[in-house]
């Protein structure tokens with residue numbers, strides 16, 4: 001079974017992580033799919049891009065620990081972290097509206113993936129958190145830098161430094177999610193984008209480029225690279241390997 005699904009519905013490119021059995025953990029195959037989806041999203045007939053997860057239990061549980069735990073040193077971790085951070089930057093700077101429909105639990109890199117999207121809507125009852133700190137690392141795909149741009153200083157720092165999952169109402173309060181929905185994920189995403197999709201692509205592009213220019217002016221790409229470097233160093237420490245082993249041996 002493919003690790004991802006890419007489909008187009010009325011000008012909306014929909015990317016679904018299709019690894020429900022692993023709570024939609026991001027593997028190298030999923031990264032291949034995201035790179036393909038971002039490239040397809042640039043085509044003229046696409047007005048917006050949506051990212052969601054298969055099933056009812058999880059949006060995305062972050063990096064696939066059963067694969068990435070084999071990365072032992074900072075240099076080994078850097079290669080994976082840099083690849084995924086480049087993907088998040090491409091999503092962040094895509095000159096089209098993007099939405100993460102968080103159909104279930106989102107933790108670690110799953111929150112980082114969602115943070116790269118312009119809008120985030122959450123299924124009622126879901127929980128999400130930047131739990132990387134509990135694994136003795138920081139965010140490492142750019143998510144920490146990105147939410148420092150999008151949330152208030154205090155709310156972004158709270159989410160990163162508490163390293164705990166929050167419920168849907170708390171996420172709304174924090175400004176991490178913009179709406180709570182029930183029912184089907186794709187329908188909810190289409191509904192949230194309903195009025196936006198009525199506008200001409202050129203208008204949407206012009207508006208998104210205002211926000212892209214601001215983020216580039218703020219040095220978003222350099223700051224993400226610094227985040228990747230910091231995470232890679234922590235990744236190579238024994239404290240991180242011990243926490244990952246605890247999860248894998250649970």
Ligand SMILES: CC[C@H](C(=O)O)C(=O)SCCNC(=O)CCNC(=O)[C@H](O)C(C)(C)COP(=O)(O)OP(=O)(O)OC[C@H]1O[C@@H](n2cnc3c(N)ncnc32)[C@H](O)[C@@H]1OP(=O)(O)O
Nearest residue numbers: 021022023025061062063064065066107108109139140141
């Ligand atoms: C820079 C980003 C960074 C990186 O890795 O690069 C990160 O993303 S760090 C954070 C990595 N993610 C985690 O630590 C989350 C781990 N998963 C969980 O905490 C839970 O699975 C949860 C809360 C997402 C869902 O809990 P639930 O009880 O619903 O499910 P299970 O824990 O029983 O998991 C079911 C099944 O999926 C496997 N699984 C879940 N998450 C991952 C993952 N991230 N990587 C690999 N495999 C994962 C879990 O092992 C179970 O497999 P099974 O074979 O059935 O035992």
